[in-house]
Amino acid sequence: MRSRLCRLPTLALIAAGLAGIVTPTASRALGVETPSTEMERELERVHRAAAKDKPALAPAIDRRTLSVGEGDTLMDLLTGAAVPRSEASSAIAALRDVYDPRKLKAGQRVTVLFEPRRGGTRRFLGLEFVPDPVRSVSITRKGETGFTSSQVEKPVSRKLIAAQGVIRSSLFEAGSAAGVPLSVMMAFIRDYSYDVDFQRDLQPGDRFEMLYEQMVTPDGTVVGDGDVLYASLALSGEDMPIYRFKTRDGRIDYYNRDGESIRRALLRTPIDGARITSGFGMRNHPILGFSKMHQGVDFGAPKGTPIYAAGRGVIEQVGPFGAYGNYIRIRHNTEVSTAYAHMSRFAKDSRRGGKVEQGDVIGYVGATGRVTGAHLHYEVLKGGRQVNPRSIDLPTGEKLAGRELQAFQQTIRALEKSFEDTRGGLQLARTPGTPDEKGCSKATSC
Ligand SMILES: [Zn+2]
Known part of the structure; x- marks a missing residue:
């Protein structure tokens, strides 16, 4: 399977976000811990309230919050907390109705409930845990020997976030300073990768703004990132807004102001x-720009940075190729090909004759061949000769028209209004010494 550039970052980020919710604690620490997550605190509030309503029926419960140790099962955890094996096993059987106990990970906090100790024995009442930020799971005793399980799911809603910033050293740094999650920044960059050469087109002082969604629970916990709905990149003062729009036949895409x-x-x-x-500032570099001496475009990036197929096509050459080092050439149509050089290595399934889609990872930045440092050397070839990539513009030609265009224009107005409204409470990413504050502009070139 090829990894498409759109999916992985989002998944990785969500996974990281989820992992971050559960605080890994030293394994097998059997002491009582204080509830740490919102949901755990909420569970405790519910319990306290229940105990208050029915003081005679629900005496104070002895709660012990434990942490699943590396390689431990729920059975290990329960028997470690002195729950009789037969009771632990019927509780775990009840849990299977709502949750697969094998999915419990090391570090997961589990609260085990007991009746307060009377004499030498104390009765096991059940357990609770919060496997992810959007739900909690509990097992409660039912009668003398039985247990029943239930889960509570939190509603997740979409929240609009507006962000904007000034690019000083890199787009990534500007996004991070504006508090934009990495997965959203990756989506933004991907959307502009058709139009913008991020190595040469960006200049210090260029600006971006965007409106994107975040998935949040009612207590405000962010559980995932949604889509970029609107974005604008102002390069050398020229605004390039894009808008997310769903056509009547259900396709979702980004369009410029003209549809x-x-x-x-x-x-x-x-x-x-x-x-x-x-x-920055590489636009006119005699070696690094496009010139007669150097028939391509260089992108400086750390070794290992993923390289994408610029377009759909067939790999017609892959392997070491003289001064080019590790090299791939993709044929896109009878006339146009693209070539990628100096790779540290090829993607696993990059092979001669293999089909690629735009955005597929074909290899990784390196410094093989005749080079002084890690970079991607990229060429666009027309009829077998290197040409300036700027001279090749191949739009898909899709343009909204008629009623679709009218609907799109309404979407533009709605998104721009949402951006302005959301920006009302926005904290601007201001960093001292931005080019603007120094009074310089692009025209005076600081
Ligand atoms: Zn080069």
């Missing part, structure tokens, strides 16, 4: 744009 799809047959930046190094 033209932003997609192109070739990406302008065929690399993970967030990882481009020293993106």
